[in-house]
Amino acid sequence: MFQVPTKTQYAIRALVHLVQVKTASVASIAETERIPFKYLEAIFSQLKSAGLLSADRGRSGGYRLAREPELILMSDVVKATEGDIRPVECVDDASICTVAEGCLPRRFWLGLKRTVDAYLASVTLAEIAEPLSPRNRIEPSPQLNEISIAAKKEHHS
Amino acid sequence: MFQVPTKTQYAIRALVHLVQVKTASVASIAETERIPFKYLEAIFSQLKSAGLLSADRGRSGGYRLAREPELILMSDVVKATEGDIRPVECVDDASICTVAEGCLPRRFWLGLKRTVDAYLASVTLAEIAEPLSPRNRIEPSPQLNEISIAAKKEHHS
């Protein structure tokens, strides 16, 4: 359950890459991140439509972040690749449920939606792109903010 | 995204029904809850295998909860119908990722898994089956809001 589509995983990996290199072509990112080229092209098209990426065409063109990674929330990314979080249709439209009149599970789904939304909106692209500290290469701390504070600036190979 | 399969929605609706009527046949639940009979039969088979339901065959048989609804967590239900929460394969096995050596997004996925797990494990079937007060037929009860906040705080601890 809650399997995240590869599309979104690819999107995040590619965005992290762009944080580091500032600007790059789809082809180069696809190769270094081992993502199918044409698929990534389509994904970037979506991310651009969502206002997360800017592009330059032509010989020395490429993609770059449309704004600073501190201002890109993971909820923005997920929304761009997959649309709104909607555990069940009725969180948007209670009239769908056949027993909507007094439907009990609805509260539960709304709570789930809020929980996931809150988490996704609490993590920025910049935090994900922070280098890993030696301590948490295996077992990461659940709190990304603490990681980013504790993380050193050194690079790992 | 995070669309919950109808299988799980059906399971929860049916379980809530069983909280209220104590014991019932698949046919009767399927009819009153508007769930396809044969599908619900298969779902109940899974829930029984998971130890959430007990059954009696024969003329006046039927299904009933295997234990008190206060002791049935929503994480139990979801696990029974869909297996473990696993946003990406690498949360279980980091060796899958092509760049697992220093994979940055992995922390993020682990945090998501923790957040969802915590929420699902914080709500019992008994709570979902609580009757709705007139005020919160539309908006979710403060009770479940507090639950989602608690889940988030747990993640921040």
Next chain:
DNA sequence: AAATATCCTACTAAATACCTATGAATATAG
């Protein structure tokens, strides 16, 4: 014995996820 349940195995249908193919439009380097 008849009726009413769960239980079991297999199958189909629909939806989604994942990826590919083709090529036009655009900008740059030389």
Next chain:
DNA sequence: CTATATTCATAGGTATTTAGTAGGATATTT
């Protein structure tokens, strides 16, 4: 100006998962 490298647009195709059906065997009560 031309060759080349890039984004952009559209139209598919395959594999997997989800959702649901079909038919009957097995157990229990009346």
